[in-house]
Amino acid sequence: MSDTNANRPKPRRARGLMDRRGPGLALERGLIQRIAKVYETWGFEPLETPAFEYADALGKFLPDQDRPNEGVFALQDDDEQWLALRYDLTAPLARFVAENFDALPKPYRRWAAGPVWRNEKPGPGRFREFWQCDADTVGAASPAADAEMIAVACAGLEAAGVKRGGYQVKFSTRKLLDAVLENIGIAADAYSTRLVVLRAIDKFDRLGRQGVELLLGDGRKDESGDFTKGAGLDAKQRAAVIDLVMAGAGSRGDVLARLAKLAGEAAIAELREIDAALSALGMDDAAAAIDPTIVRGLEYYTGAVFEAQLIGEGGANFGSVGGGGRYDDLVSRFRGERIPATGFSIGVSRLAAALQAQAAAEADGPVVVLVMDQARIADALGMAAELRAAGVRAEAYLGGGGMKAQLKYADKRAAPVAVIQGGDELAKGVVTLKDLKLGARIASEFGEDREAYAKAREKVQQDAPRAQLVAAVKSMLG
Structure with a gap:
């Protein structure tokens, strides 16, 4: 067999698994x-x-048609019993x-x-x-x-x-x-409804009150457009569960x-x-x-x-x-x-x-709020104060440089995120967040590959409603 590229396996790690070193x-x-x-x-x-354990001994997942349900990695042994990791x-x-x-x-x-x-x-x-x-x-x-x-x-x-x-x-x-x-x-035997309610509450940290309320009701559509069917509780029932939450x-x-x-x-x-x-x-x-x-x-x-x-x-x-x-x-x-x-x-x-x-994160410098218009420096100071009140290290840029100089300042301060609100953002009621750490990492990873760099760089910058400044910054920091 000739040693051609077509005959060589591609070295690749399986999805969701890690190499440790x-x-x-x-x-x-x-x-x-x-x-x-x-x-x-x-x-x-x-x-x-x-x-490995026998799949039925693990208990959470039972055989379904030809193999156990999703959730476990399973294989059939030579005695036709199912084993699962x-x-x-x-x-x-x-x-x-x-x-x-x-x-x-x-x-x-x-x-x-x-x-x-x-x-x-x-x-x-x-x-x-x-x-x-x-x-x-x-x-x-x-x-x-x-x-x-x-x-x-x-x-x-x-x-x-x-x-x-x-x-x-x-x-x-x-x-x-x-x-x-x-x-x-x-009822206690309404197992499927109780399970949907339980899993909705379990997502409170990620989805917040509004997301949980949707899952307790008819359901919720996520950012990708996928719809998760809800528990179907009425308004009074939802209120009782939210009171508990x-x-x-x-x-x-x-x-x-x-x-x-x-x-x-x-x-x-x-x-x-x-x-x-x-x-x-x-x-x-x-x-x-x-x-x-x-x-x-x-x-x-x-x-x-x-x-x-x-x-x-x-x-x-x-x-x-x-x-x-x-x-x-x-x-x-x-x-x-x-x-x-x-x-x-x-x-x-x-x-x-x-x-x-x-x-x-604790080695990072503060989030830097850029000042795009000196007449609106009070807005930048207010955004920095809002972030600090929420436990995020932050400062407004108080120098006299333009945008390029301010971003260079943020880099020297080891700022993880820069907050930008120029005239266009102000008119739309949004702020632009720039993930400086991700940007630096992308630049180092892609080097001379300009096309890959440009595509990956789209992830560095995102807009968020001004009212959601704190949540958006925290999400980017996380």
Whole structure:
């Protein structure tokens, strides 16, 4: 066979997967070591399960026609049974506990670390393979076990190098939503409607109140034109769910008081116990807060749910770096009896990426608001003040140079974003945002390839309504 270009495979990485090397790989492995040491200090023993499990044992996805549903990577073994790569470390734990139940101490406390795989659409910060580092307690029904999971997650994050105040673990319980849905006439067996409501709330951080309201109603069309069908709730039902979603501001005591009025004391009983146990463990409101928007996307959670978020300078949220909750029915799938369990998973890959992004962001200079017309310098000062009030470092250019000189100034200040509002933008009621860091990276990557550079450069600059200045800048910074 002749060695021609046509016969050579093209070297390419599969979508949604990463190559790891050098400092990034060392960072991830170091995080695992430090978090694992915390888990073992708290009495959790190590456990390693296989990457593959039988698809029916994983439980979340069942065979559909010729292969299991989307969400997992699966293959059929030579005995015609379906095997699937694990999508988390919890489902394999449930199988292990059920298989070795009589030999294990109760409660059984284990930690594990390893890669997991999700067969879903990849995107920015969303990978098909990533590492997790989990701690779980199986056989403890007390809400104190949930509080311990929150506390050990805080200790793990601090061991990973995140200082107290640089993270917050938010928690809630699925029982809150169950109570509210029952109050508004959504039956417990209306499974599909309840699932759509749950997933709508789970998107609150990304879509905000308006987006969630659309998903609770008829549905929502995204920027690409794709339509997501909603839960079909009427106006009164939507209002009740939104009241729950918006009840999370203030101290744990304040939130509990509001939730008691919305959902009743029975729905918040375990939250009160978790709150008391957290106080005994030294976890204040800054470290652990009650947030009703935390519902978690996985379907096996039955009670308390948790999510850890990394907080940057000025309160900037770098997103979720871990989560978990109570899953009292997962082991029972195998044994036919309810086995209480709770756990927390730190997303090592996501935490490493967030720490790197945070370090890069905190090394940036301020956002620079350019002054295109000296007669309108007050407008630039006002925009800079608006950004600072929202926790974004910002300044207005107070020199006497033109646009080119001002952009050069912004580069020297290591500004990540420049805000521009000339006469054309003013007339349209918009501002132009220029992503200076992305622009510099594109220039270095494409070099002499002018066509590719010009095409990629379109992503550097975007317009946003003046009223959405803060949100647009934060989005670009993220």
